[in-house]
Amino acid sequence: MLKFNQILKHLKDFLREIGELTHFTSRFFKEAVRLPFEFKELLRQSYNMGNRSLLLVAITGFIIGLVLTLQTRPTLMEFGAVSWMPSMVGISIVREIGPMITALVCAGRIGSGIGAEIGSMRVTEQIDAMEVSGTNPFKYLVVTRIMATTLMIPLLVIFGDAIALYGSYLVENIKGAVSFQLYFNQVFDTLEFGDIVPATIKSFFFGFAIGLVGCFKGYFCDKGTAGVGKAANSAVVFTSLLLFIIDFIAVLAADIFYEL
Template sequence: MLGFKSINAQLKAFLIEMGELSYFTSRFLKEAFKRPFEFKELLKQCYNMGNRSLLLVGITGFIIGLVLTLQTRPTLTEFGAVSWMPSMVGISIVREIGPIITALVCAGRIGSGIGAELGSMRVTEQIDAMEVSGTNPFKYLVVTRVLAVTLMLPLLVILGDAIALFGSYLVEHVKGNVSFMLFFNQVFDSLEFGDIVPATVKSFFFGLAIGIVGCFKGYYCKKGTAGVGKAANSAVVFTSLLLFVIDFIAVFVTDIFYDL
């Protein structure tokens, strides 16, 4: 009986949080198109989130390209299909691995940062002070950060894909003496318009999810330093789960279009 009550309470809390998150998202969509527009703050956040994530995304992409090629090459060699390596790696990275891995890295790097930053501002009553002074803290703090992540993540995905393909090329060059032109000619010959567009579109939704959840957790952070840590941690966990859900929906919709 106690276990049932506990599950019921957790389910109720989850549904309440989903309702609050939906309202938060609708408020963002309404505020994003209202004047005045905080262009300076938007550019500042784009720089902070994009530039400071370049190194982490680059290293992650390079390792992904190396590991994927090293792990797959022996199997393809066994079946005499090693010539398909550039095509296989290119499609895998551009379609799926690049966007989702980059989004997960940014969820840990950017999502937790937004949650902790806004959480600390809520705890120290800086957001309350902005509301009292007549400033719209939601537009200045939330809208700019969500738009910045939404705009920067696709660029980071493209960068991560390029570096991952370069890492794969290095392995093929060392193991199979494949030239740079031959490798990338095969990669681009195998890619189609239908591979690039869905991956790019879902990257925007990944960025939107990271920004919305990070800002939501931080903006409504509970009082105390423990609340700041909880906001940052829950932002990463919830965003990671949401990214997989969005990715599944994107793949499902894309598959339907392929079948038509």
């Protein structure tokens, strides 16, 4: 009986948090279209998120390209299909691996940073001070950050895909003496419009989810320094789970569209 009550309590807490997140999302859309627009803060946040994540995304993408090619090449050689390596790697990275891995990296790098930053402002009562002074903290802190992640994650995904393909090319160049032009000609000959567009569209949703959850966890942070750490940690965990759900829905929707 006690265990059942605990499960019921966790379920109620989960449903309540989903409801609060839904209300938080609706408030974002209302505030996003109201004047005045915080363009300077939006540009500052976009620059900080994009510029500070470039190196991490580049290293991650480069290693993904190297590992994927090194792991797949021996298998393709057994079947005499090593010439298909550029096509296979290109489709794998652009369709799925690139957007998903980049989004997960950014969830850890950007999402936790947003949760900790806004959470510390909540704990130190800076948000309350902004409300008292007549400033709209939701528009200044939340709307700008969510819009910045929504705009920057697709750009980071494209950058990460390019670096990953270059890493794959280096392996092919060393192992099979494949030229740069030949490798990327095969990659772009294989990629179609239907491969690039869905991956780009879902990366916008990835960015929105990262910014939304990070801001939500930080904005409703518990009091004390422990609350800031909890907000940053839960932002990463919740965002990662949400990214997998969004990815599943996107793949399922694309599959249904292709069948029609």
